[in-house]
Amino acid sequence: MAMHIGTILRSPTLFAIHILGIKPFPYQAEILEDDSEQIVIVAGRQSGKSMTLAIKALWTAFVKPNEDILILAPTQKQAQIIYDVIYGMISKSDLFKGHIKKFTMSETIFDNESHIRCLTVGKSGTFARGYSATMLIFDEAAFIPEEVFVSLEPAFAVRGKQMILSSTPYGKRGFFWQIYSQHLLNKDSKTKVHRFKSEENRILKKDFLIQERQRMTEVQFRQEYEAEFIDEVGLYFPIELVMRCAQDYEYGFPTEKEEGTRLIVGVDVARVGEDETAFVVVQKVPDGISKVIYAETHSQFKITDTAQFILRWLNTYSIDMVFIDMTGVGAGVVDILEQNFSHKVKGITFTAQSKSDMYSSIKIAMETNKLVVNRADTKFLYQFSGFTGKYDITGKLRITKSEIEHDDLVDALALTFSDDALYNVMPISNFNDYLNADKSKEDIAKWEVLKWTGDNTW
Ligand SMILES: Nc1ncnc2c1ncn2[C@@H]1O[C@H](COP(=O)(O)OP(=O)(O)O)[C@@H](O)[C@H]1O
Ligand SMILES: [Mg+2]
Numbered sequence: 001m002a003m004h005i006g007t008i009l010r011s012p013t014l015f016a017i018h019i020l021g022i023k024p025f026p027y028q029a030e031i032l033e034d035d036s037e038q039i040v041i042v043a044g045r046q047s048g049k050s051m052t053l054a055i056k057a058l059w060t061a062f063v064k065p066n067e068d069i070l071i072l073a074p075t076q077k078q079a080q081i082i083y084d085v086i087y088g089m090i091s092k093s094d095l096f097k098g099h100i101k102k103f104t105m106s107e108t109i110f111d112n113e114s115h116i117r118c119l120t121v122g123k124s125g126t127f128a129r130g131y132s133a134t135m136l137i138f139d140e141a142a143f144i145p146e147e148v149f150v151s152l153e154p155a156f157a158v159r160g161k162q163m164i165l166s167s168t169p170y171g172k173r174g175f176f177w178q179i180y181s182q183h184l185l186n187k188d189s190k191t192k193v194h195r196f197k198s199e200e201n202r203i204l205k206k207d208f209l210i211q212e213r214q215r216m217t218e219v220q221f222r223q224e225y226e227a228e229f230i231d232e233v234g235l236y237f238p239i240e241l242v243m244r245c246a247q248d249y250e251y252g253f254p255t256e257k258e259e260g261t262r263l264i265v266g267v268d269v270a271r272v273g274e275d276e277t278a279f280v281v282v283q284k285v286p287d288g289i290s291k292v293i294y295a296e297t298h299s300q301f302k303i304t305d306t307a308q309f310i311l312r313w314l315n316t317y318s319i320d321m322v323f324i325d326m327t328g329v330g331a332g333v334v335d336i337l338e339q340n341f342s343h344k345v346k347g348i349t350f351t352a353q354s355k356s357d358m359y360s361s362i363k364i365a366m367e368t369n370k371l372v373v374n375r376a377d378t379k380f381l382y383q384f385s386g387f388t389g390k391y392d393i394t395g396k397l398r399i400t401k402s403e404i405e406h407d408d409l410v411d412a413l414a415l416t417f418s419d420d421a422l423y424n425v426m427p428i429s430n431f432n433d434y435l436n437a438d439k440s441k442e443d444i445a446k447w448e449v450l451k452w453t454g455d456n457t458w
Contacts, residue, residue: 280409
């Protein structure tokens with residue numbers, strides 16, 4: 001029996017099933033039917049958040065007149081992903097034909113004067129001036145800086161009806177956490193929290209989650225797939241610190257190398273049959289800023305695949321150095337590459353101590369604003385929370401090996417810091433020169449503290 005179209009359009013869930021051909025999971029249906037003024041979605045990766053937001057935005061725009069729906073994501077790429085889902089839904093169904101006034105790659109306007117737009121938050125400040133939204137949707141909200149929410153307040157103040165913040169948790173920090181935790185305390189009636197784990201997505205393969213659980217540390221898994229705001233006490237790289245280094249830019253090699261910069265590649269080679277091989281490329285100004293300009297992981301890469309991969313880069317770009325973890329099978333990769341590029345390839349044998357030293361180089365670079373990571377690479381950002389530091393009886397910080405061995409991207413990044421040892425190391429004897437040089441008091445204080453706690457590379 002065919003359902004009456006009026007009935008279908010009254011419910012976003014029925015709209016999804018009968019018009020879009022998507023059967024929402026129960027927790028998705030709850031969000032779709034929720035008309036609370038403020039909705040907070042705290043859920044694991046791959047649980048169907050973006051899909052839910054897309055359906056909700058489309059239903060609202062199509063069914064209700066004069067809606068101005070603005071979807072915001074931390075990066076252009078993420079904003080585009082969600083808009084593309086909406087675009088696809090509209091293109092696939094005949095229902096929308098004849099009801100569209102404007103249909104572009106970034107904006108849809110229906111004949112009822114309702115708009116849907118997707119933007120990266122980078123552009124929201126300028127866009128929001130003189131604009132008024134009825135519905136604001138933030139995807140990956142934990143990665144959106146607080147200023148963005150503040151700058152959009154006026155845009156929402158006049159006609160705003162519903163605001164949705166959706167994200168996988170990323171630390172007890174930032175606006176997303178504030179809104180969520182305030183609600184826990186006050187239980188205000190205008191806010192509704194929806195919370196679910198990734199395993200509730202029925203189409204997600206069970207094997208995938210089992211694999212991820214093995215690949216990640218306990219802390220990481222709880223955060224990313226069980227949607228927990230983890231307790232950050234003991235995290236070696238505090239999430240706030242990581243986010244301070246995160247900027248918005250596109251990954252890619254420079255077409256021409258900037259003067260005074262070095263291009264350094266770090267490769268963490270996977271053990272046979274396990275793990276992922278990670279490649280991280282850093283643009284470094286000696287004594288200055290290190291910027292991660294590219295990062296990529298591959299599973300099931302053989303030694304020859306890895307060597308081929310690096311060879312292609314060496315032949316294409318003006319790379320200064322490649323550092324390869326040769327603790328395990330990586331030695332084979334180094335052997336192959338040394339045949340033609342011995343001056344540019346260096347194998348590094350990790351010891352617990354050298355690894356710790358490299359991690360603390362990363363941390364110092366973060367604390368002194370000398371590391372830039374890509375805000376869009378959430379896989380990379382999340383890996384930093386896999387590290388817990390413990391102080392041993394002598395007061396020296398030790399990072400426990402068992403907990404860190406699966407953090408391939410951070411390991412690859414750590415390898416790029418070997419370049420300092422070759423190129424711009426600051427020997428202990430120069431420490432006094434450093435202090436006497438033209439540095440701010442805060443800088444000096446920081447270095448002194450670092451020296452004291454033994455939390456440093458020297
Ligand atoms: N109700 C559903 N039915 C079928 N597939 C779904 C459903 N919801 C989500 N998916 C699929 O599950 C995957 C993860 O969804 P997505 O919305 O991208 O998750 P998240 O934004 O939480 O990471 C996508 O491939 C998406 O198409
Ligand atoms: Mg998503």
